[in-house]
Amino acid sequence: MQRRRLFFQLGFFALFLLAPALDLLRFDLNEAQLWVFGQRWSLGIDAFKAGEITANQAAIQIFLRAFLPVILLVVAFLGVAYRYGRLYCGWLCPHFTLVETLNNALHRASGKLSFWDKHRTHRANVEPTARWWPVFGALCLGFGFLWAITLLTYLLPPAAIWGNLIGGTLTPNQARFLVIGTAVFTLEFAFARHLFCRFGCAVGLFQSLAWMANPKGMVVSFDRDHARDCRTCSTAVYPGGSACDNGCPMRLHPRNIKRMMFSCVQCGQCLDSCDETQSAKTREPLLEWKVGADAVRETLRQRKAEMAAEASDTAKVRL
Incomplete structure (x- = not known):
């Protein structure tokens, strides 16, 4: 990967x-001209000034050549981020x-x-x-x-x-x-x-916001039932343990809950590290990507674990 x-x-x-x-893409300040895929990208304003097209035609040209492409690009980009995060x-x-x-x-x-x-x-x-x-x-x-x-x-x-x-x-x-x-x-x-x-x-930032708004968005799931296997986690590159933490280029802790992974870039290095260390011990990896209904279940499990931890801390304070 x-x-x-x-x-x-x-x-x-x-x-x-x-x-x-x-x-392929640049805006020439000298000519006040946008270039896209080797072609001059015109909004039709010059043609309107020359009287070659009407005001309605100029408005349609501006919408089709300026607003519509930007809207489609933004929607597609955020649509991918909504499901897969900072891909x-x-x-x-x-x-x-x-x-x-x-x-x-x-x-x-x-x-x-x-x-x-x-x-x-x-x-x-x-x-x-x-x-x-x-x-x-x-x-x-x-x-x-x-x-x-x-x-x-x-x-x-x-x-x-x-x-x-x-x-x-x-x-x-x-x-x-x-x-x-x-x-x-x-x-x-x-x-x-x-x-x-x-x-x-x-x-x-906008990718992360779109991703956080989607409970079905792809997340790094951690098998907490076998968390003790992380105690001896090491790889050839990171022999000192905590291979998934050390391998994260964003300096995050992949076993954290989703809201603590706000800036995760979905590079998959934590998954590779976990897979390597667990495969060497003939065990299934504890980290994997989940999307859709599986991601929702992971989020709910994280919330339950978080609520249980908060309840335990509250009980200790009362005692």
Whole structure:
């Protein structure tokens, strides 16, 4: 599953970088023109000004070419999120692809996946070494610059931007955008990439809200009846135990209830870790995806467990 996910991630990442150059999607500020799939996307306003179409025809054109595509895209996107959660984040999002890459580089430098982790994450055959710090810094800076110039090519002709950059003839505004953008993105990649994914990304936030509103949405189910089997949970990569927790790139605890998994990106790494450790002991995995009626039953079971825990805490306080 992780090989398939990497294939989708790399493919979409390449598409994100090449879309402006291929005129698949960009808005040219110089021409005030939207390009979609190599074609100029016109709303019919120029034709209306030239008297070629009536006001009613112009209104229909605007609705069909502007509002309707956006509505359909948003509905389809949120429809997928309603059932499967942040599937886009975990399987396609270019930013999250870089998050995982930087996680690995930082782990080789410090033993942590984030500067804000309290404890180190032990991985087999990986000993933190100081020589990885320059690599981590160079990746943050390189990705920050790549992000800044790619976003600029979505707004201005890519050939002109790259030509000006190589020839050293960037305009003051272009240079200013690249410098500021690179600085902001570099800092974000270095210090706040997980925080951005959780709380700063509107795309991820709306996916999570749609998913939380659906009791039948896909969830990571935990077999609590065999929770004691987690005591010896370890894999070849995470021999120190808690393999599912350590493998989560969003620094979540997959065995938690759904509302504590608000920013889960459905990457499936926790499932793979659980499957590996339990299969080695000829046992069924304790974590698996549930959707539909099975997800509802899992949610109800979680609520009962939560209510029982609260009742137990209340009884202890009274005693």
